[in-house]
Amino acid sequence: MGKPTGFLEFERIEEHHLSVKDRIKNYNEFTATLTDDEASIQAARCMDCGIPFCSNSCPVHNVIPDFNDLVYQGEYEKAIKVLHSASNFPEFTGRVCPALCEASCSCRLNGKSVGIRSIERKIIDRAWDHGLVRPVIAKVKTGKSVAVVGSGPSGLACAQQLARAGHTVTVYEKNSHIGGLLRFGIPDFKLPKSLIDRRIDQMEAEGVTFLTNTLIADSKDLPHGVCNDATKVIAPKELLQKYDAVVMCGGSETPRDLNVPGRELKNVHFALEFLIGQNKEVNGGRKNPINTKGKHVIVIGGGDTGADCVGTATRQGAASVTQIELFPRPPLEEEIDILTTWPNWPIMFRTYTSHEEGSETGKLERLYALNTKELIGGDNGEVKKIKLMQIEIKEGRPVDIPGTEVELPADFVFIATGFVHPLDKVLASFGVEKDMRGNVKANPDITADCAFKTSVDKLFAAGDMRSGQSLVVRAMSEGRRCAHAVDAYLMGSSLLPIC
Numbered sequence: 001m002g003k004p005t006g007f008l009e010f011e012r013i014e015e016h017h018l019s020v021k022d023r024i025k026n027y028n029e030f031t032a033t034l035t036d037d038e039a040s041i042q043a044a045r046c047m048d049c050g051i052p053f054c055s056n057s058c059p060v061h062n063v064i065p066d067f068n069d070l071v072y073q074g075e076y077e078k079a080i081k082v083l084h085s086a087s088n089f090p091e092f093t094g095r096v097c098p099a100l101c102e103a104s105c106s107c108r109l110n111g112k113s114v115g116i117r118s119i120e121r122k123i124i125d126r127a128w129d130h131g132l133v134r135p136v137i138a139k140v141k142t143g144k145s146v147a148v149v150g151s152g153p154s155g156l157a158c159a160q161q162l163a164r165a166g167h168t169v170t171v172y173e174k175n176s177h178i179g180g181l182l183r184f185g186i187p188d189f190k191l192p193k194s195l196i197d198r199r200i201d202q203m204e205a206e207g208v209t210f211l212t213n214t215l216i217a218d219s220k221d222l223p224h225g226v227c228n229d230a231t232k233v234i235a236p237k238e239l240l241q242k243y244d245a246v247v248m249c250g251g252s253e254t255p256r257d258l259n260v261p262g263r264e265l266k267n268v269h270f271a272l273e274f275l276i277g278q279n280k281e282v283n284g285g286r287k288n289p290i291n292t293k294g295k296h297v298i299v300i301g302g303g304d305t306g307a308d309c310v311g312t313a314t315r316q317g318a319a320s321v322t323q324i325e326l327f328p329r330p331p332l333e334e335e336i337d338i339l340t341t342w343p344n345w346p347i348m349f350r351t352y353t354s355h356e357e358g359s360e361t362g363k364l365e366r367l368y369a370l371n372t373k374e375l376i377g378g379d380n381g382e383v384k385k386i387k388l389m390q391i392e393i394k395e396g397r398p399v400d401i402p403g404t405e406v407e408l409p410a411d412f413v414f415i416a417t418g419f420v421h422p423l424d425k426v427l428a429s430f431g432v433e434k435d436m437r438g439n440v441k442a443n444p445d446i447t448a449d450c451a452f453k454t455s456v457d458k459l460f461a462a463g464d465m466r467s468g469q470s471l472v473v474r475a476m477s478e479g480r481r482c483a484h485a486v487d488a489y490l491m492g493s494s495l496l497p498i499c
């Protein structure tokens with residue numbers, strides 16, 4: 001424990017942000033890594049609890065009290081070893097993780113939690129700056145080969161672990177660039193893509209081969225709204241014949257649609273159509289075909305994806321952005337009795353940086369308890385208005401309140417209501433059994449003999465494709481654990497970590 005009285009002496013430190021006025025001028029990252037002094041103070045607040053609830057809540061079980069102590073001591077070389085022992089890509093989670101760990105920090109019981117995510121980011125950013133992140137090349141090759149389908153956080157973590165265990169790993173990706181939703185979903189202002197590129201360089205040096213624009217399925221066509229840059233199609237059967245094991249890490253790509261009259265109107269899009277277009281433009285691709293400058297934008301859905309649409313529309317110069325959520329506004333942090341939720345993740349009202357931007361520019365309105373009833377079109381077939389009705393919750397379900405209809409102007413509508421399951425077509429091509437929710441059926445219990453195995457011989461599944469839509473850190477955890485299971489399947493046992 002760094003400083004026994006640290007939590008009494010120091011307040012939590014927030015990372016510095018560029019002002020809203022400056023940051024909405026472009027898509028650059030606007031949050032700064034803590035300085036050495038700030039990180040030392042932040043880490044000094046850790047109480048090194050007998051039971052580290054923080055570590056338990058973190059899906060990769062980061063060894064948080066240990067790295068906090070090392071940061072307090074200024075021992076960054078040791079801190080990065082501790083951090084990398086549990087996590088392949090802390091620079092991603094150090095930026096976009098909702099910090100499940102911080103909800104269970106003991107300091108939160110009568111004050112503010114330790115800023116764990118900011119310490120994680122500090123350690124990894126400093127490690128990259130000081131040349132401490134190097135390829136870890138397997139000393140012995142096993143002669144076994146593995147194909148990983150999909151290059152999001154689960155596929156990347158799985159591939160890196162397997163390559164370090166000595167297997168020859170090839171990652172297949174249907175899109176033009178590696179990274180899954182890290183690359184084309186999450187905007188640059190939250191996660192600069194150069195961070196993915198340098199990890200790809202590291203993984204290539206470790207022996208991983210990346211093949212982009214390559215769809216693994218029986219044919220090329222995928223449903224509307226799904227990003228598909230494939231110029232080549234390989235049948236799953238071919239992959240299963242060629243490799244000793246295949247891992248499906250294809251994410252949960254079927255968007256939940258909005259089944260209301262007017263859904264077919266022009267300028268009504270799935271959120272990812274808007275975000276992918278912008279991510280491609282920012283990274284030197286063609287201009288985003290969806291331009292909201294000077295327009296009234298409606299975002300349906302209150303989660304991460306919706307917030308990313310708000311931030312992107314604000315940067316494009318939308319006239320107004322209205323974010324609509326079906327359920328009533330959750331309680332504010334101060335309205336929650338901490339003792340009834342801690343150490344669990346509390347359901348509460350959250351304000352993301354994109355919301356701060358919308359509020360400060362006076363362009364954002366966040367509306368709750370509203371059900372979308374209809375999209376109303378203009379003369380040229382584009383959307384012009386959205387009709388909403390208030391709801392109340394009865395027996396846990398939203399119920400419309402008659403006579404409460406309202407209409408709002410809408411030049412663009414983005415549907416950000418989540419993802420229901422992986423692409424049926426891809427799962428059918430592999431011939432895998434599905435679970436009740438339409439995800440790939442596989443047991444994530446790493447102690448079971450069948451861990452992460454699908455119903456098809458030699459075929460494993462991990463990440464959102466197995467669990468349903470989730471978080472970067474959970475996908476990474478699945479990828480790591482699945483790598484252990486694949487290694488054990490190929491070699492009889494595995495020394496790869498199980499968390």
Ligand SMILES: Cc1cc2nc3c(=O)[nH]c(=O)nc-3n(C[C@H](O)[C@H](O)[C@H](O)COP(=O)(O)OP(=O)(O)OC[C@H]3O[C@@H](n4cnc5c(N)ncnc54)[C@H](O)[C@@H]3O)c2cc1C
Nearest residue numbers: 150152153154174180181216250251463464470471472475
């Ligand atoms: C807009 C948005 C913002 C988000 N923001 C956050 C956030 O801030 N923090 C957070 O923790 N989580 C966030 N998430 C969730 C997080 O991004 C996902 O949970 C995570 O990326 C899932 O990782 P994955 O590896 O399972 O799948 P994905 O990241 O979805 O990657 C799957 C990859 O597989 C490829 N693929 C699929 N099928 C095939 C095939 N047949 N052949 C070849 N390639 C294939 C896809 O093209 C894709 O690149 C966000 C999600 C979205 C949509």
Ligand code: SF4
Nearest residue numbers: 058093097099100101
């Ligand atoms: S990955 Fe997320 S939950 Fe784990 S330590 Fe980092 S911020 Fe916390």
